[in-house]
Amino acid sequence: YVSGEESAEQIKMRADRIGRVSDNCYIVTETSLENIFRHIRSFLNWALKQGLTANERWRGFSVRREAYGTPIYLTLEERDRILSTDLSGFPRLERHRDMFIFQCLVGCRAGDLYRMTADNIKDGFLEYYPHKTIGNDGRPYGATLCRVPLNDKARTLLAKYDGISGRSLFPCLNKASYNEDIKVITLIAGVTRTVVVTDPKTNEAVKKPIYIAV
Numbered sequence: 001y002v003s004g005e006e007s008a009e010q011i012k013m014r015a016d017r018i019g020r021v022s023d024n025c026y027i028v029t030e031t032s033l034e035n036i037f038r039h040i041r042s043f044l045n046w047a048l049k050q051g052l053t054a055n056e057r058w059r060g061f062s063v064r065r066e067a068y069g070t071p072i073y074l075t076l077e078e079r080d081r082i083l084s085t086d087l088s089g090f091p092r093l094e095r096h097r098d099m100f101i102f103q104c105l106v107g108c109r110a111g112d113l114y115r116m117t118a119d120n121i122k123d124g125f126l127e128y129y130p131h132k133t134i135g136n137d138g139r140p141y142g143a144t145l146c147r148v149p150l151n152d153k154a155r156t157l158l159a160k161y162d163g164i165s166g167r168s169l170f171p172c173l174n175k176a177s178y179n180e181d182i183k184v185i186t187l188i189a190g191v192t193r194t195v196v197v198t199d200p201k202t203n204e205a206v207k208k209p210i211y212i213a214v
Contacts, residue, residue, distance in 0.1 A: 001025060001026065001027055001028070002028045002030060002036055002039075003027060003028065003029050003030075004029075004030070004031050008027045008029055011027055026043070034063055034064060034065070037061075037063045038063055040058075041058065041061070041063065044058050070196060070197075072195050072197060072210065072213050072214065074104065074191070074210075074214070078189075078191045078193075078210075079101065079104050081189050081190065081191060082097060082100075082101065082185060082186060082189040082191060083097070083101045083153070085097070085185070085188060085189040087185070087188070091173075092173045092174065092177075092181065093181055093184065093185055093188075095161075095170065095171060095172070095173060096172070096173070096177075096178055096181040096182065096185065097181075097182075097185045098157050098160065098161070098170065099113060099170045099172065099178070100182050100185070101153070101157065102154060102157050102158075102169075102170070105150075105151060105153055105154040105157075106126050106148045106150070106154060107148065108126075108128070108130075108146070108148075109130065109131070110178060110179075111131055112128060112130055112131050113169070113170065114168075114172060114175065115128075115131060116128060116168070116169045117167040117168055117169065118167055118169070119167075120169070121150070121158070121169075124149065124150055124155075125147050125148060125149055125150060126146075126147070126148045126150055126154075127145060127146065127147050127148075128145075128146050129145060129146070130146060182214055183211050183212060183214060184211075186210065186211035186214055187209075187211040191210060191211060192209050192210065192211060193209070193210050194207050194208070194209060194210070195207070195208060195209075195210045195213050197213050
């Protein structure tokens with residue numbers, strides 16, 4: 001089962017809740033199509049060696065190399081324009097905007113931000129192990145502790161939600177809509193400059209508004 005951005009822990013919690021835990025269900029938390037194909041190829045190779053299948057037709061399928069274009073980023077002026085945009089009439093967008101700006105300030109993945117609590121704030125720093133470097137036993141393997149100083153903007157955002165989001169740093173209202181909300185927020189803020197991105201299907205450079213590309 002390929003879950004995309006949903007973590008194995010979230011899937012396990014849901015499986016426990018509905019009583020559908022299985023030792024024969026293998027989870028891949030991956031969003032890259034090329035990496036998903038590699039996982040499938042590895043699984044089929046394992047199945048062949050175990051005598052579970054004699055089908056080798058998949059061997060003729062090649063996985064293309066990932067293509068990376070020029071990195072897309074917001075300028076400091078664009079970041080601050082998004083932060084200063086009045087979204088008080090749209091509470092969900094406002095909260096997701098604040099989470100996104102906090103990410104910009106500290107450089108963490110969304111999946112790591114969802115897991116952060118007040119315990120990650122220590123002496124004016126954000127401390128955490130990136131979740132992708134955590135083993136199945138819950139301990140970091142070969143990982144370096146990320147220790148990021150919190151500037152005034154980051155501290156102001158944390159103070160805004162202190163006491164109203166439980167132990168979590170931010171009250172994420174809807175993880176499924178988070179990425180799409182960021183696009184809407186960027187458009188509302190008037191950040192619409194054109195950027196060049198690589199089309200994942202053709203590997204050709206195409207022009208898009210940055211609120212679509214983020």
